[in-house]
Amino acid sequence: MDFGLSELQLSMQENVNRFLDEEASLDRVREFAASDHSLAEDIWTGLVNLGVVGVLVPEQYGGLGLSAMDAAVIGECLGNHVTPVPYLSTCVVAPRAIALAGSDAQKDEYLPKIADGSKTIGLALSEACAARGKNGASVRDGKLTGTVSFVSDPHADYWLLADRDRNLHVIAQGAQHLEVKVMPQVDRTRPLCELTLSDTPCDSLTNDGANVLERVLDVAWTTLAFDTLGAAQSMLDQAVEYAMNREQFNRVIASFQAVKHMCAEMAAEIEPSRSLLWYAGYALDEASDDAHLHACHAKAHMAEVGTFVARTATVVHGGMGFTDLLGLHYWFKRIGFNRQYLGGPEWLREQAAIAQNLAA
Amino acid sequence: MDLSYGPQYDTYRQELRDFIERHRDQAPRNAPLKSDPAKSWQKLLIEHGYTARTIPKEYGGHGGEPDLLKAQIIGEEFARAQVPGGLGGQGISMLVPTLLELGSEEQKRQFIPPTLAGEMVWCQGYSEPNAGSDLASLRTSAALDGDEWVINGSKIWTSTAHLADWIFCLVRTEPDAPKHQGISFLLFRMDTPGIEIRPLVDMTLAPNFNEVFFTDVRVPKEQIVGKRGEGWFVANAILGHERDSLGDPNATLSRMTRLIELMKEETIGNERIIDNPVYRDRLMKIQARVMSLRFNDLRVLSSRLNNTDARLPRMISKLQGTELRHELEGLAIDAMGETGLMYGASEFLRDGGSWQNQYMYFLGLIIGGGTSQIQKNIISERGLGMPREPKFDQSTTKTN
Ligand SMILES: Cc1cc2nc3c(=O)[nH]c(=O)nc-3n(C[C@H](O)[C@H](O)[C@H](O)COP(=O)(O)OP(=O)(O)OC[C@H]3O[C@@H](n4cnc5c(N)ncnc54)[C@H](O)[C@@H]3O)c2cc1C
Ligand SMILES: Cc1cc2nc3c(=O)[nH]c(=O)nc-3n(C[C@H](O)[C@H](O)[C@H](O)COP(=O)(O)OP(=O)(O)OC[C@H]3O[C@@H](n4cnc5c(N)ncnc54)[C@H](O)[C@@H]3O)c2cc1C
Numbered sequence: 068m069d070f071g072l073s074e075l076q077l078s079m080q081e082n083v084n085r086f087l088d089e090e091a092s093l094d095r096v097r098e099f100a101a102s103d104h105s106l107a108e109d110i111w112t113g114l115v116n117l118g119v120v121g122v123l124v125p126e127q128y129g130g131l132g133l134s135a136m137d138a139a140v141i142g143e144c145l146g147n148h149v150t151p152v153p154y155l156s157t158c159v160v161a162p163r164a165i166a167l168a169g170s171d172a173q174k175d176e177y178l179p180k181i182a183d184g185s186k187t188i189g190l191a192l193s194e195a196c197a198a199r200g201k202n203g204a205s206v207r208d209g210k211l212t213g214t215v216s217f218v219s220d221p222h223a224d225y226w227l228l229a230d231r232d233r234n235l236h237v238i239a240q241g242a243q244h245l246e247v248k249v250m251p252q253v254d255r256t257r258p259l260c261e262l263t264l265s266d267t268p269c270d271s272l273t274n275d276g277a278n279v280l281e282r283v284l285d286v287a288w289t290t291l292a293f294d295t296l297g298a299a300q301s302m303l304d305q306a307v308e309y310a311m312n313r314e315q316f317n318r319v320i321a322s323f324q325a326v327k328h329m330c331a332e333m334a335a336e337i338e339p340s341r342s343l344l345w346y347a348g349y350a351l352d353e354a355s356d357d358a359h360l361h362a363c364h365a366k367a368h369m370a371e372v373g374t375f376v377a378r379t380a381t382v383v384h385g386g387m388g389f390t391d392l393l394g395l396h397y398w399f400k401r402i403g404f405n406r407q408y409l410g411g412p413e414w415l416r417e418q419a420a421i422a423q424n425l426a427a
Numbered sequence: 428m429d430l431s432y433g434p435q436y437d438t439y440r441q442e443l444r445d446f447i448e449r450h451r452d453q454a455p456r457n458a459p460l461k462s463d464p465a466k467s468w469q470k471l472l473i474e475h476g477y478t479a480r481t482i483p484k485e486y487g488g489h490g491g492e493p494d495l496l497k498a499q500i501i502g503e504e505f506a507r508a509q510v511p512g513g514l515g516g517q518g519i520s521m522l523v524p525t526l527l528e529l530g531s532e533e534q535k536r537q538f539i540p541p542t543l544a545g546e547m548v549w550c551q552g553y554s555e556p557n558a559g560s561d562l563a564s565l566r567t568s569a570a571l572d573g574d575e576w577v578i579n580g581s582k583i584w585t586s587t588a589h590l591a592d593w594i595f596c597l598v599r600t601e602p603d604a605p606k607h608q609g610i611s612f613l614l615f616r617m618d619t620p621g622i623e624i625r626p627l628v629d630m631t632l633a634p635n636f637n638e639v640f641f642t643d644v645r646v647p648k649e650q651i652v653g654k655r656g657e658g659w660f661v662a663n664a665i666l667g668h669e670r671d672s673l674g675d676p677n678a679t680l681s682r683m684t685r686l687i688e689l690m691k692e693e694t695i696g697n698e699r700i701i702d703n704p705v706y707r708d709r710l711m712k713i714q715a716r717v718m719s720l721r722f723n724d725l726r727v728l729s730s731r732l733n734n735t736d737a738r739l740p741r742m743i744s745k746l747q748g749t750e751l752r753h754e755l756e757g758l759a760i761d762a763m764g765e766t767g768l769m770y771g772a773s774e775f776l777r778d779g780g781s782w783q784n785q786y787m788y789f790l791g792l793i794i795g796g797g798t799s800q801i802q803k804n805i806i807s808e809r810g811l812g813m814p815r816e817p818k819f820d821q822s823t824t825k826t827n
Contacts, residue, residue: 068496069429070722070729136428307811322814327807334806335743339719342740346722349428361718368715416711417704425687425701425710 070345076140079119083141086113087148093394099151100255100397105222107151111184114152121182123162128178130162135286136348139293146297146405149397151256153187153220159290160283161188161227168235168272168279176270177225177237188237189220191228191262192287195280197410203231210266211236217408221249221260228262228269233280236269243268254404256397285362287409289347292369295405296337296344298398299373302380303333305395309384320383329379336372343368360422366405367415373402430725432496440500446475447508454510460590466545469514477501478513479543482527487540499728506677509685516587518542518549520672522595524665525612529653538593538614550617552582552596552639553662559584560801562597563606563659567641569598569613571648576600576613578621578644584795588624588637591617601656610658615646631787632771666797673796674748674789676721679755682785683717686710686759689777693762700762709758716751720744739810746802749792756786 072080091110099107114120122138124130131137138159145154158181165177180186194203194215204213211230218226228236238245246263272279307330310321320326347365350358377399381388388395406412420426432440450471455464472478473489480497482488491497505512513519523542526535541547558565567580578598588594593616601609617624621644626634653661690701690710700706723740730737759782760767769775770783793799807813 068432068729069733070725071428071733071735073428307813311813319814322817324804324816327811327813328800328803330811330813331803331806334739334810335746335803338740338743339716339723339747342722342726343715343719345428345726346718349430352428364711364715364718367711368719371712413708416708416715419711419714420707423687426704426707 070342070349072140072345076137079137080140080144082117083114083119083144084147086117087144087150091148091150093149093397096149096151096256096397097394103222104151104249104255104258106153106187110150110152114154115184120154120158120184121162122158123166124178124182125166128174129182130178134348135159135163135289135351136345138286139290139344139348142290143293143297146294146401147301149256149298149301149401153189153223155287155290155294156190156219156223156227157181157187160190160192160287161225163286164227164235164279164283165237165272167282168274170273173237173270173272186224187220187222188225188227189218189223190287191215191218191226191238192280192284192409193217194231195229195233196284197414204228204262204264205231206234206236206269206271207266209269209271211238211264211269212266214261214263216250216259216261218260218262219257221247221258226262229280235272235280237272238262238264238267238269252404254397254400256401257404257408281359284409285359286351288362288366288415289344289351291405291408292344292347292365295369295373295402296341298401298405299333299337299340299369299376302376302395302398302402303330303337305398306330306333306380306383309387313385326383329383333376333379336375340369340372360419363415363419363422366410367412367419370402370406370412370415374406377402432500436496436500439497440504443477443500443504444508446477447504447510451508451510456511460516460548460587461545465514468511469543469545472513473543477505479519482523482539482543486527486535487543495728495731502675502677506675506681509681514543514545516548517551517595518547518591518593521551521665522549522614525595525652525661528664529661531652534614534652547593548587548591550585550588550591550594550639552585552588552594554584555581556583560798562662563610565597565599565610567596567598568602569600569611569646571600572645574648575645576648576650578613578615578641578646580641582639582641584627584636585639586636588617588639589626589634593617594639595652597658597662600658604656607659608656610662611655612652612658612661613646614650614652615644619644619646621645629787629791631784673745673792674720674750674752676717676724676744676748679717679748679752680721682752682755683714685778686755686762689759689782690762692777693764693766695764706758706762709761713751713755713758716747717755720747720751723747739806742802742806742810745796746799746806749789750799753786753789753793756782756789760786 090113118131119141121130122133122141126132162181165174202214202216204211204215224240226238228238244265244267248261250259250261252259310326311319313320344365347361350361381395381399384395387393417426453468455468458465476489476491479488480491481493484490519542523539526539553562555565569576569578593614596613597610598613599609600611621642623640625638627636627638629635691699693700727737727741763777766775770780808815
């Protein structure tokens with residue numbers, strides 16, 4: 068019985084955190100936010116050198132072949148540092164989907180490029196979960212037509228797209244009859260765009276797309292929850308640190324019980340959530356029957372806790388919390404993004420109910 | 428990560444399940460203290476090592492080796508089967524561990540065996556009218572007169588005082604010492620002359636706790652645990668255990684299972700409650716929290732087994748466990764609506780009225796054993812390293 072992070076996971080986290088502390092400071096994040104959102108090459112290369120980018124790519128394709136839980140705890144570090152890289156898409160969801168649904172040729176084509184960091188793959192999956200509006204893409208004669216929104220990474224080399232029948236396809240940047248329109252959004256660490264396709268060529272993943280999509284989404288939700296966990300922990304740490312140094316009424320504000328209790332409540336919400344997320348990651352890797360249920364609950368519950376922490380930690384900072392100067396809002400917005408992206412908490416709780424036959 | 432307990436523990440769990448099934452009928456339901464069904468169930472469980480498992484045989488326990496996983500499995504399985512485990516009560520859950528740690532050999536032999544057997548019932552005399560959260564300011568005094576302590580003062584919220592044979596009691600023996608260093612931990616009989624018990628009815632309308640008054644109560648000098656003035660230390664040796672046991676996630680999990688069934692049975696209009704998306708969403712929200720606390724508990728267990736740090740997850744368990752349980756019971760009442768108002772002898776009760784009862788009872792547990800606010804002080808100070816509460820300040824006390 069051992070319910071905790073492994074030595075390997077802890078040392079990966081230590082390495083990634085050390086790198087991000089040094090090379091992906093808030094100043095660097097600001098720079099990215101103000102840029103055209105093309106890949107942050109310096110950070111990306113650092114992550115490639117740490118081996119992190121190929122975490123889920125099987126070893127035979129040049130990756131580390133590690134588990135979903137390993138990938139998720141790395142995601143926690145990125146959330147902690149509000150790091151603007153296409154990790155969820157390129158390093159977690161795409162390699163899982165291609166490894167599960169791709170043909171041998173498709174695996175040979177994409178997986179080595181993911182592992183060595185030479186190509187990035189964005190996600191066009193929003194129509195497959197909690198779809199908003201009537202968008203979606205359909206296949207006709209092996210080509211895709213339609214509009215898909217909230218697609219990640221406008222500058223990606225490829226996108227992984229789920230069509231209306233929940234089958235998966237890879238589309239290349241610059242493909243014929245493909246229009247990419249940036250969708251400006253609140254969180255500027257994770258850019259979004261809309262793709263308009265009209266008989267656009269694509270590379271369809273052939274093996275049972277729909278079923279694979281369900282399994283891939285479980286991994287995506289769990290990883291997003293870990294991203295929020297990391298961001299929430301950072302906000303709590305920043306709030307405590309700020310409160311220990313800020314003086315009002317001739318006392319550090321950390322000595323006011325109202326402030327102490329805000330911090331205690333954040334910790335009291337974060338710690339059990341962390342335990343839930345650990346189990347969700349574990350269940351994915353064990354492929355246990357309750358993996359889907361826990362993935363839904365992990366993302367939904369972490370969204371609620373994240374929202375609470377984001378608000379409370381900001382309040383502890385007083386007026387400074389509200390400023391761009393301090394930059395706390397990058398974490399606030401990161402948590403807000405993770406809450407809605409690929410399904411908000413209400414929708415996910417309904418999925419959790421369905422998974423237990425409590426709803427149709 | 429490895430959540431399996433190992434094959435020998437799977438066997439152990441299966442044996443325990445079989446045991447519970449075989450003996451389920453003998454399990455006492457609401458049996459009074461000291462009644463035969465309660466005592467013989469306790470005896471059976473001790474024999475099989477399902478309660479008092481690690482307490483030495485010479486003190487009436489089972490004499491097993493410490494084994495955290497077995498202890499965990501026992502907790503899980505009795506909760507799952509909704510069959511009472513061994514006897515609880517403050518004598519068994521608080522005094523026995525205290526004596527094992529700090530009692531004299533004589534005290535262990537005298538008190539532990541009858542307490543474990545359910546023949547000697549205890550109450551906990553800590554809180555006073557003016558010493559609740561600030562327990563260390565207690566004033567009940569004990570002065571040495573020859574070979575006896577002479578006790579004067581009063582206690583309040585003393586659960587089961589009216590049923591207890593003995594009390595373990597915090598008293599001030601060194602009036603001139605700093606407040607934490609002037610307290611002693613005494614044991615005495617509840618039928619000692621000079622003790623008066625007045626029942627206090629709680630909001631469940633059960634006479635669960637009492638006020639207890641002491642007037643020149645004389646107690647033999649040697650009935651003290653630890654030394655004079657060390658009572659605060661003695662009491663604190665096990666306060667953490669009490670906190671761990673309040674809001675037990677295994678019990679909450681089995682209530683959750685029952686709540687789902689209840690929501691399938693209850694209707695509003697022509698619709699089952701579970702089919703109503705608003706109620707269902709509330710259920711799912713609570714379910715995620717129940718799961719979180721259950722895995723939190725596993726994390727604490729794992730940290731004990733593997734010697735890793737789990738201070739924060741442990742510190743939050745009383746706060747979150749009791750508040751969540753209160754909320755869960757409250758959802759059941761909302762699911763029943765007006766049926767949830769029924770009480771006492773009503774023929775319309777569901778599950779014997781346990782939801783109404785537990786809803787109120789857990790409000791009591793949010794307060795008892797260190798209130799939620801006190802827990803938040805502890806979490807922020809000891810968990811997050813924030814400043815301690817300021818010391819006594821004249822200007823904030825009430826003016827008469
Ligand atoms: C949108 C916005 C517009 C503003 N506009 C103006 C303006 O036009 N003109 C102007 O003069 N000011 C303005 N302010 C400043 C505003 O009045 C201050 O931000 C506010 O009074 C809080 O002070 P602070 O930011 O220094 O936070 P702090 O006082 O440092 O508070 C930090 C945290 O400590 C808590 N805290 C502090 N003292 C105590 C205590 N005694 N007990 C318990 N908790 C305590 C606070 O609640 C907060 O959570 C504005 C602020 C904002 C956010
Ligand atoms: C069901 C039940 C059973 C009990 N059984 C026993 C028993 O068997 N034996 C026994 O000795 N005692 C028992 N108690 C007493 C229990 O330990 C006390 O009720 C508890 O410690 C709170 O003390 P109090 O009631 O005096 O409230 P107070 O301490 O007066 O608290 C009143 C309010 O003030 C808040 N408050 C107090 N101090 C602070 C602070 N420093 N910071 C922030 N907020 C604060 C509290 O959180 C609470 O909201 C029982 C209580 C209950 C409810």
